[in-house]
Structures are given as structure tokens and as C-alpha cells.
Amino acid sequence: MASDTLTRTVQMSALLADLRRGLAAMLCCALLGGGAAAQELKPVQASKHVYYVQGAPGMATRENRAFNANAAFVVTAEGVLVFDALGSPLLGAQLKQAIAGITKQPIRRVIVSHFHADHFYGLQSLQGDGVQIWAHAAGRESLGSDLARSRLEQRRNDLSPYVDANTRLVGADRWLEFRDGAPIDFTFGGVKMRLIDVSGAHSPEDIMLFVVDDGVLLAGDLYFSGRIPFVGQADSRAWLAALDRIEPLAPKMVIPGHGTASRNPKPDIELTRAYLLYLREKMGAAVRDLVPFEEAYKATDWLPFYDVPAFEVANRINAYGTYLQMERELLAR
Secondary structure, eight states, rough: OOHHHHHHHHHHHHHHEEEEEEHHHHHHHHHHHHOOOOOOOOOEOOSSSSSEEEOSSOOTTTTTOOOOEEEEEEETTTTEEEEOSSSHHHHHHHHHHHHHOOOOEEEEEOOSSSOOHHHHHHHHHHOOTOOOOEEEETTHHHTTTTHHHHHHHHHHHHHHTTOOOTOOOOOSSEEEEGGGGOOOEETTTTTTEEEEEOTTSSSSOOOOEETTTEEEEEEETTTOOOOOOTTTTTOOHHHHHHHHHHHOOOEEEEEEEESSOOOOOOHHHHHHHHHHHHHHHHHHHHHHHOOOOOHHHHSSGGGGTSSSHHHHHHHHHHHHHHHHHHHHHHHHO
8 A cells, every 4th residue: 555655646746847857848848939028927807996916827947937826916005915926035025016006005904825835935924013824724724734835845946036035935924724624704904704614625725705795706726717727636526516616606706816817607616626627537437447547648639628728738737637636535435
């Protein structure tokens, strides 16, 4: 059993390495093909109160200055609320400067969607007097884990000088407890908002923010626009439940953690749901029939999703992660 676990860990590491290489190649092609330099951190107005900045496609690299994720902010009469802090202290500082170019209101609150490096390494440039950082209580464990520390060291090596010895892991001032998964409704600067607990879907501490008055959903990494999602080792069952919580909101716009914002989110939600269900159906059947992953992957008809962007770089690792998830679910019965 221990040998099997070690083998699968090595296999997953190899698949992750393949994914990183593939996404890096996609990024290089995008940059070279467009003749573009590093992605510009330029706020786009999404609604009356909400703005966002959009990172480059693919993985965080030196070429894109670790700017591969999105961040958003809500401007109110009593201050600014920021959702996510980007992937480096420099980007956090540039986000702060970009906000100052939109409004004279100070930053009063920062909400972290989850503690993956590309979403919170900029926190140290946003924290300070009068600024309160909120995050899911489950983030305490993630932030203090060996994985978080090793990821920081890896990024210091791979993304220097943008992530270096001065980059710190910053936690929350307020750790949010969601009782029985119920949302947290609050008003900030006269704007009604709702925090939605979708933890366990993409990470143990996922949060979405719905700006009720504007009909804008800040979805973190629970939503991908016009492409195959990165599932990896996420809990696809919890992810499907999270999608079920998006639809009743009927958002006018969804701003994802990566990629373009969507004013017509329903097709993207349907695509993500169909893809996750397909993974679970095919990999679940293989697990029940004791079919090894490699054999099951080759035998699966991937044609329904083959032409969807990011299929080639993400599908294999998504399938393997789902295969392991279906094994865990079967053993838990």
C-alpha cells in the first residue's frame, strides 16, 4: 500500500511537471505571437463599483512578472475592498497604485479567495494601518503547511527578483467561520455583498464574493471562462456543488481567478459541469472495474472536449486527479 502511494505521488509530480511545461509553452506562444511584452496591470471597470485586473495566460514566469492571476476591487464611499492580492509583493504594490489612479478612497479591506501563491503573495504590500485582511478559517492550516513553505522557496528560485528573500507569507486579521456553510452577508460602504463558502472544491479554503448591488460574482478559481478548468487534485464533487451555488445568484458578470470575465456565465458553468461529470463517470467506472489509469485514459473518448482551449495541457492531469478522487470516494463507502 505504501509502495502504491509513493508510486502515485511520483506519477502526479511528473504530470504536474508536464502541465507546467505545457502551460509555459502556451504562454510563450501567446507572448511571441502577439509581439507583446509583460501583461499590463490596468484596471477594467466591470460595473458601477467593481473593477478588475487580468493576468497573463498560463503559469507564473519571470517573463510575465508572476502576473498570471486576476484581482478585483470594489470602490465605495467609505473605502476600497480588494479581492485577492496577485502573485508578488511588486504586483501588490502596483495594484495599490492602480487603485489610487481610480479613486482617492483608501484600501480598507482585502479578502483572499484562497492561499495559492498567485493569489496572495502581494498581501504584504497591501497590509497596513486601517487595512483588515479577511480569509477562510481553513486557510490557517494551508498557510502554515510544509507545502506553503516549499512553494515559497520554489518561487523564490524560479521567479526572482519578483519573489525573493523579502517575500513573506501573510495571513488574515480575521479568519472567517462559515456556520454550516451559510453565507456571510455584509454591507461595506453602502454596497451589499455576500461571502460564499465553497471550501474543499479547488482548495480547503475557497471563498467567492458576490457584490449583490452590482450583480458581479468574484469567483476565484472555481470558475474558468471559455476553457477546460484545471482540476488537478481538487474535489470534483465539492466543485460541482459549488457550481450549483453560482446559478441561483444569476450574476450579470463573473470574474474568475484566471482568464477573461464573462457577461454570459451560463455556458461556462454548463461546460465546467459537463466536463467534471464526464471525468467522474469515466474515471469512476475505471476505478470500479479495477482498470489501471493509463489503460482507462487511452480507452476514454475525449472527443467531446478535445477542441476546448487548454484541453491538451490540462486534461491528463485532471483525469488522473479525478481517478484518485474516485478511488478515495469508493474506499470511503
